[in-house]
Amino acid sequence: MKFLVCISNVPDTTTKITFTPDNKEFNKAGVQFVINPWDEYALTRAIELKEAQGAGTVTVLNVGEADTEPNIRKALAIGADDAIRVNAHPKDAFFVAQQIASIAKDGGYDVILMGKESIDYNGFQVHGMVGELLGIPTVAPAMKLDMSGNTATLEREIEGGKEIVEVNTPFVASCQQPMCEPRIPNMRGIMTARTKPLKVVEPTGDAARTEVAAFALPPQKQGVKLIPAESAGELIKLLRNEAKVI
């Protein structure tokens, strides 16, 4: 079975977010980039399923410029077999989805996995776009994925519960907790990752449908109003009369 796992390169969660002076772009200076945490679930689950089947391949795909390669290598170190980088700045979800669909169409992948969303642009869109572009089912967000032959059984989160869904390959799923315990690379993985193939391809087209006009930071909090623990009940009065939330 051929797995395609899409990863995005995002600022580390603890990053303090700042923007360029014109507020048009995220300020990358001094920022550590990581594999999007949700994508790690997709990657690890694909590797686990490949191992369980004892055959198949896991290909990692990233749409990004050359500076994303350390994280692509990290994905290879975790256990992917090979990687593709579409050499482009990811303009918006539609642009990225088109690149993924184009690679997927040519590569004959059975299962396309990705994280639920990226922790930078929080779009939660790419999975559905890829599914629709390829005309195959999408399951989003998936909390569990098992395969038996060409049939996958997934648990999809819904508000207040879950749906158990069965789909046949090919399909797209966006992954989230508690799908698996994301793996971290070991020494052997890091050594072998250096020799695994990483193919760089040029993007197909440059179509995007959205553009960020400006970024902004949320207004600063006013500061916390402390209530002494002895008179904790006062808090409830403040929540009713001052904050008006209860």
Added chain:
Amino acid sequence: MSVLVVVECDGGEVKKSSLEVASYGSQVAQMLGTTATAVAVGEATEANLAKLGEQGITKVLHDAEPRLKDFVNGAYTKLIAAAAQKEDAKIIVLANSNIGASVGSRLSIRLQASIATNVVELPKTDGGSFTVKRGAFSGKAFADVKLDGDRKIIAVKKNSIEALHQAGKTAQVEAFSAQLSDADFADAPKQVVMQDQAGGILLPEADLVVSGGRGMKGPENWNLIEDLAKALGAATACSKPVSDVDWRPHHEHVGQTGITVSPNLYIACGISGAIQHLAGVNSSKVIVVINKDPEAPFFKAADYGIVGDVFDVLPKLTQAVKELN
């Protein structure tokens, strides 16, 4: 040309987040000098759909196909696309829910529309451009996004817009068939499992949330969280380590890798306020933090705080709520 609003229903009722979406859609329609039609998904009663008039909706399209009761991506996408076509909708508004995001992203390709999710404000339409404000960087920033093209899809974040209540106004409910075939239900769920929600309140939809962290020491102490939640009519939540060790179910875990909530009130009890936790709660309107460590990072994000022991403070709060009611 019209605005199409997708309303999600459950057990015959329109979800609260969909009342917000309907209000958003009808205000956009007004801005553009047109009307807003809704299309219902899920299990809906006609009487409840008619009440969408209170949110400014003039007409509701209702496909009574029983298999639409549970979420089916293929069928929902086809139904909404057919409704959009019928109404010549240039703008489609839906909830930024698991359903909204799943269907919205597929629809954006099918209808060749631009799409913005996680939207927190009504659009700005100056000078021919159409811009919406959306959350980004896990709640640490906002982005003004310009939506291009003739058709646009907007997924509205919960609790970011006030639902309208124009008493007595009703919408006209119209039978509608998208002529769904068996093939459209190929990805229908084999089974739907609903989880027990504390007090019957769904966490992603809740206005008030009481949440516990590792400072609660163990599952045997959760009655303190539940008592306060019950008195307030709030949902309960927890931090990741709490669900990791199974003190609480996974679906209560909020944060960057859990559920994102934006209630009017979030009360954090014995939670340190790690950045990954904040990512899921920092768009709450009012944040209350109870922690015995005055240096806990959560106090920086809080509106109100009590430096104290949760075991001592929580019963006092519950008592005070009971006295107030």
